Amino acid sequence: MAICAFAVTAVYPKLLIRLDGDYLRVAVSPHLNFLSGRSLERLKDGASIGFAGQLTITSGPNSLIPEARAVAHFALSYDIWEEKFAAVKMAERPDGRRAVSHLSAEAIETWCTDNLSIERSLIPADQPFYVQLDLRAEDPRDQAGLVGDSGINITQLIEIFRSPVRDGQKPFRLTTGPLRLSDLRKAG
Amino acid sequence: MRTPQAKLVIITAFNDINAGRSRALRSAMSRTVSLLRFGPLLFVALCCRVYAGEEIYRSANENVNQRYTIESIAVAGVQVDEARLPSRLRQRMTALIGKRCDIAVLEDLASDLRRELHLREVSHHLLRGSQPGQVRVDFDIVRKPVDASVPKFLYHSGQGFTGEAEISSRVGQNNFSVAVVSNGDELTERFSGIAARYENSHLGSDRVRFGLGFEEYHVQWNSETATVAPEADLYSSRRNIAPEFTFSVAKPLTVSVGASFEQTRSDDPAVGLRDANAITAQVNYGHKIEGDLVQQRIDGRYDLRLGTRDLGSDYSYARHMISLRYEVKSGRQSAVDEFTAGALTGNAPMFERFVLGNSSTLRGWNRFAIDPVGADRIVHNSLTYGYQFGERTFEMFYDCGMLWNPGNSANSTRAAQPRHSLGVGYKQGVFILALAFPITDGKVTPVLMAGMNY
Numbered sequence: 001m002a003i004c005a006f007a008v009t010a011v012y013p014k015l016l017i018r019l020d021g022d023y024l025r026v027a028v029s030p031h032l033n034f035l036s037g038r039s040l041e042r043l044k045d046g047a048s049i050g051f052a053g054q055l056t057i058t059s060g061p062n063s064l065i066p067e068a069r070a071v072a073h074f075a076l077s078y079d080i081w082e083e084k085f086a087a088v089k090m091a092e093r094p095d096g097r098r099a100v101s102h103l104s105a106e107a108i109e110t111w112c113t114d115n116l117s118i119e120r121s122l123i124p125a126d127q128p129f130y131v132q133l134d135l136r137a138e139d140p141r142d143q144a145g146l147v148g149d150s151g152i153n154i155t156q157l158i159e160i161f162r163s164p165v166r167d168g169q170k171p172f173r174l175t176t177g178p179l180r181l182s183d184l185r186k187a188g
Numbered sequence: 189m190r191t192p193q194a195k196l197v198i199i200t201a202f203n204d205i206n207a208g209r210s211r212a213l214r215s216a217m218s219r220t221v222s223l224l225r226f227g228p229l230l231f232v233a234l235c236c237r238v239y240a241g242e243e244i245y246r247s248a249n250e251n252v253n254q255r256y257t258i259e260s261i262a263v264a265g266v267q268v269d270e271a272r273l274p275s276r277l278r279q280r281m282t283a284l285i286g287k288r289c290d291i292a293v294l295e296d297l298a299s300d301l302r303r304e305l306h307l308r309e310v311s312h313h314l315l316r317g318s319q320p321g322q323v324r325v326d327f328d329i330v331r332k333p334v335d336a337s338v339p340k341f342l343y344h345s346g347q348g349f350t351g352e353a354e355i356s357s358r359v360g361q362n363n364f365s366v367a368v369v370s371n372g373d374e375l376t377e378r379f380s381g382i383a384a385r386y387e388n389s390h391l392g393s394d395r396v397r398f399g400l401g402f403e404e405y406h407v408q409w410n411s412e413t414a415t416v417a418p419e420a421d422l423y424s425s426r427r428n429i430a431p432e433f434t435f436s437v438a439k440p441l442t443v444s445v446g447a448s449f450e451q452t453r454s455d456d457p458a459v460g461l462r463d464a465n466a467i468t469a470q471v472n473y474g475h476k477i478e479g480d481l482v483q484q485r486i487d488g489r490y491d492l493r494l495g496t497r498d499l500g501s502d503y504s505y506a507r508h509m510i511s512l513r514y515e516v517k518s519g520r521q522s523a524v525d526e527f528t529a530g531a532l533t534g535n536a537p538m539f540e541r542f543v544l545g546n547s548s549t550l551r552g553w554n555r556f557a558i559d560p561v562g563a564d565r566i567v568h569n570s571l572t573y574g575y576q577f578g579e580r581t582f583e584m585f586y587d588c589g590m591l592w593n594p595g596n597s598a599n600s601t602r603a604a605q606p607r608h609s610l611g612v613g614y615k616q617g618v619f620i621l622a623l624a625f626p627i628t629d630g631k632v633t634p635v636l637m638a639g640m641n642y
Contacts, residue, residue, distance in 0.1 A: 042311070045311070045312070045313040045314060046251070046253050046291070046312070046313060046314025046315075046323070047251075047291065047295075047311070047312065047314075048249075048250060048251045048291055075249075075250035075251075077250065077251040077252045077253060077291075078252070078253075079252045079253060080253055080256075080314050080315070080316055080323065081256070081316060081320060081321070086252035088250040090250075099250075101252060
């Protein structure tokens with residue numbers, strides 16, 4: 001009975017893929033709550049958190065070489081007076097920069113995934129492919145303390161090698177496939 | 189571009205992982221695969237900075253709270269005016285009050301706080317201020333239970349390696365440290381062993397500190413010293429216990445008084461143990477003059493060690509040493525002048541004798557060629573000019589100095605004469621690389637020095 005109940009309530013997030021004009025975009029259902037734990041605490045303390053997102057198209061589920069890839073970097077912050085989130089998508093060129101503010105946590109998470117896209121022309125038209133979404137908070141480690149006025153700090157050096165991934169940096173990864181371009185539904 | 193062979197190696201290894209042949213290989217390969225798949229993302233994440241146009245990007249530059257004004261700043265809940273902080277950091281924090289809340293500046297401050305106070309972690313919290321549009325900043329600190337560091341390291345082409353590795357711990361106002369030391373730079377001897385220290389930085393008042401040092405060293409002598417010095421003076425090990433009280437008389441002036449209970453042990457049974465117990469005193473003065481264009485700093489120090497039979501010492505002597513340092517900086521240029529003079533009277537052990545020709549005095553000279561047993565009198569001056577390029581500084585230095593023994597001392601082994609040397613250096617942070625040349629009529633052999641904090 002207990003096992004049955006668990007089977008009903010345990011819902012794993014799924015990647016939903018759609019074509020939006022000349023771009024392939026993703027959504028996560030149910031909603032992917034990647035703003036949590038230490039990252040969320042730091043945001044609510046007024047700090048900035050950088051998130052790196054990656055969307056990859058591969059020919060197989062374990063394929064190491066992607067057919068196409070899109071990487072984006074988001075700077076998130078939390079307005080301590082208005083209690084709302086803001087985000088900026090960084091780009092190499094100023095015209096590619098996008099910003100949004102006054103959003104809830106859920107809305108800002110959706111905005112980040114919406115802003116990851118791959119050009120349709122880069123996706124294989126005649127063969128099945130897999131789509132993978134990766135999200136990770138940027139490494140907040142401060143390596144400036146390694147070498148200071150008092151010499152080389154061995155404790156800091158040990159800390160860097162001891163914990164390659166800190167709390168709150170847990171990466172999120174979702175994969176879906178095989179898909180065909182002709183099967184994808186168009187947005188709108 | 190990954191070659192077909194490389195791809196084959198990866199696929200073969202991946203099959204090994206799936207077959208579960210080796211746990212270690214599985215772990216290593218999963219990391220490699222993860223790195224390959226996550227490569228560009230990891231790169232972006234680790235760099236924390238993305239080149240955007242001509243500006244280096246930082247997440248902190250895009251914080252929505254930057255439009256607010258800083259109302260107050262506290263460190264661990266204590267307002268910055270009352271917190272015990274280095275004056276430079278306090279000034280930087282105070283200057284931010286009333287200004288726009290620049291998160292990148294706060295992150296830099298947190299980083300500097302952590303480095304200067306040797307903390308495990310420093311993070312800043314923003315809290316709502318007393319009025320809308322204002323924020324309060326609180327730096328939260330987490331102390332390290334134990335800290336390990338290499339405070340000093342030097343390679344000298346003429347005298348080999350000198351270094352120190354230290355473990356320290358702080359409990360309240362009490363600081364404990366143990367260091368492993370090998371030093372072939374400062375004295376006529378090379379001493380290697382351990383140095384432990386306890387320090388209470390608040391003995392009833394912030395103005396009084398108490399320290400207790402313990403040193404246990406094995407001693408090695410250079411062949412030239414061993415040939416020239418009387419055998420009875422060449423001990424094989426020494427141990428020192430040194431309690432000391434330090435009084436902060438005024439902000440730039442501290443006075444220390446204490447004692448040094450030092451014992452030397454000789455391999456010669458006829459000499460055996462010898463005590464070199466002394467009363468110690470030290471006066472330190474430091475003053476900084478901050479101008480808009482020119483910054484100056486003046487430091488002075490006087491050291492006194494009085495070996496007395498009243499403390500059960502086998503030696504009776506007085507050692508005086510005075511050091512003065514003046515530094516001036518303007519823009520990218522800096523100049524430093526350091527003057528040292530000392531005098532030793534009476535019958536003193538070898539470790540008290542003055543030397544020239546090491547990493548800080550008469551650089552480029554071999555100190556054993558100047559005087560292998562050291563001397564009773566010293567005078568030295570070092571002039572350094574530096575030009576800064578970003579974090580790098582190129583330096584030129586000129587050293588001159590003289591060692592001598594008054595009268596016809598038996599310890600006088602070389603003719604007393606002033607000596608000079610020139611050199612160039614490259615400095616980045618605590619790391620220093622220098623090449624020095626003695627100015628002499630004979631063969632000139634340059635000396636290379638590389639290391640940090642020497």
